[in-house]
Every structure is written in C-alpha cells, then in structure tokens.
Amino acid sequence: MNRKKRWSAVIIAVGLLCSGTWLPAESGYAASTKSTKPQKSASHSIVLQYDGKTSELQGLLIEGRSWVPVAFLRDMLKLPLNYNSISNTYSVGEGRQQLDLIQHKGGITSYVNGFYLGEPEAKNINGRIYIPFQWVKNYLGYEGKWNSTAKLLKIEKVPENKVTLVTSGYDKDSEAVSIHLKYPQLKGNESKEAESAINEKIREDINVFRKNIEAKLKERESQEEGSMPYEFTASYIVTYNQDGVLSLLTDQYEYLGGAHGMSLRKGYTFSLKDGKLLTLDTLFGANKEYRKKLNSELNAQLNSLPGYFGGFKSLGDQPDFYLQPDTLKVFFQIYEYTPYAAGFPEFSIAFDELLPKGSNPFDALK
Secondary structure (H helix, E strand, O other): OOHHHHHHHHHHHHHHHHHOOOOOOOOOOOOOOOOOOOEOOOOEEEEEEEOOEEOOOOEEEEOOEEEEEHHHHHHOOOOOEEEEOOOOEEEEOOHHHOEEEEEEOOEEEEEEOOEEOOOOOOEEEOOEEEEEHHHHHHHOOEEEEEEOOOOEEEEEEOOOOOOEEEEEEEEEEOOOEEEEEEEEEEEOOOOHHHHHHHHHHHHHHHHHHHHHHHHHHHHHOOOOOOOOOEEEEEEEEEEEEEOOEEEEEEEEEEEOOOOOOEEEEEEEEEEOOOOOEOOHHHHHOOOOOHHHHHHHHHHHHHHOOOOOOOOOOOOOOOOOEEEEOOEEEEEOOOOOOOOHHHOOOEEEEEHHHHOOOOOOOOHHHO
C-alpha cells in the first residue's frame, strides 16, 4: 500500500472516532474501516431486468437504495470481469469505466478509473458482492427505471455522446520520487475546434502540475539524504457524457513528507459544440433565483457537518462543481470550510429543484 492510501486510512479512522460518520478523506484514495465478514443487512429482494430480459440474479433494496450483484454486470450487461488473487481485486468493465473492488480486512474499497468511490461502500452479503446501482448509473453508462409496486429495476444502456476519451499520462519511479499522472484526451468529436479547445484546457492544467512537480524536486535536491520519497499522482473520472455535454473530475495529489499529502480537485463541464467550459449561470440561468436556492441549501448542509469552520455566505463567480445524471454536485476544497479529515465535502441537488418545470440545464446549448 503506498503512502497516500496508508495515511488516508489513518485520517478516515480519526474521522470515524471524532464524528461517528464517514467523510471522504482525500482525493480518491482511502481504505475502508469496516468488517470484511459477509454482512447481514435488513433488505428486500428486487427483480433485475436488462434490455427486456429478466435476470436469474436478484438485487437488493436496502434502506431505500438499490443494490446489484457484481455477477449481474458480468452475466447480463456482459462487462468483462477479472480477478487478481494477489491483490484480491475484482475488476469489472474496462478503460475509464473500469470498476475495481479490492477486498481486505477493512471491507471492500472501490475505485472507478483510480477514483475512490467512498460511501456507500460495496457489500459482501452472504458471500456475494453487491454494489449500489447508483455507481452503475453514474459511472458505467446505464440508467434504471424503478417500479416500486413490482419491486422491479429495469436497466438500459444510456445513449452517450459519440466521442472517445483516451487516457494520456506520465510515469516515473525512482528512490527519490514516484510520479503517476493520468489525464483524459477527447477524440472523435464532431467539432474538431471544440475538441482541440477541450484537450488544450486539460493539458494546460496538467502541465501546471508538472511544472510544480519539477520545482518541488529541484528544492528537494538541497535537502539531506534520506528524506522521504516524494509522491505525485493525477487521476480523473467522467461523471456525465450525454446531451452534448462532457463533465469530469480531476485530482492532483502530492506528498512531500509529514503526516499526509495534499490534493487539489477540479471539476470541468464542457460543451462539445464549442469546447467552452459551462458555468452555473449557463446551465441554470432560466431560473433567476437558482443561486438563492443553491446558497440556502449549501449553507444548511455545511452547517450540519461536524467540524464546519463557518464562513460560507454564497458561491463565488467560479464555484467547483460537476454534473451527474439529473444532478448538480457542488464541492469545496480540503480545508476550505472543513477539517482535513472531511476531504472534499460535496453536495447534491437535483436539476428540477433549480429549474422551472419542464426545462433542463441543456436547453440553452441547443
């Protein structure tokens, strides 16, 4: 386990002891503190259908949340499933939509494309691994229609934008430093000008990070021998790829010694039509009062967080956000309003809570 994961596990444990609730530790890496033993949860079986066909495998409804067995992803969705006995890891899917489920003493730690998924965690129930259907919806490209009367979840493939995202990167390992940078590049977009603008913006930000790394390594040369190795990582996850819009998150992490490293998270929401970064005003400006509603909601949720520093009044001109299906996610940086153990506090609000009835955030882009 590298230093980032190890220290994140410590931070999570401290957060649990202090607050009784899990809060994301750091940008994407942490270890669970829960039991690895198969769980017995109060649940109800639900019927799973994909493309009109009923699966022999059943899902579970636990505290209002739908869960699906990993075997369903293999057998019905036909996603590749592999097992690594050395790391005790199940990998489902491929490329940027690969879900990794790492089993260990603490429970099951889950990632998509290197991003830690946090709560709710995957569950081992009676020897079978289940994941929240929300992960399948948000990261793997599917949608579900719930029939509460029949306890039936109908799952369908989402028609995503006809573009390809490929991972570019840079890796270096030595006694002094470990560098592993991954970032996305767009291909196949109808507008090549928009494609170039999007790729340039992402490369621009990763290049700023690389220059920062070079500066930190140059400073390190003057330090005493035996200093702890430095670590730098960058990763990303695609959160929305529909309606001519691409939304994603990137994390940049550095460890320079001491108790823990630091991370910076960025949200990007692009129009594939012209390559421009979309703002909240563009997406939700049809409701002149949307910021009042959003600020009120954020203020209430921040005040409910353990350790909240106070000080939030309203979102600035360039707030941190990204999109998921039907949902706006606003987040804040480490230490911005909460302690380190809280990581990047983020808050969800449905599109229809911010917009007039019958409208959607993408009307202005048509």
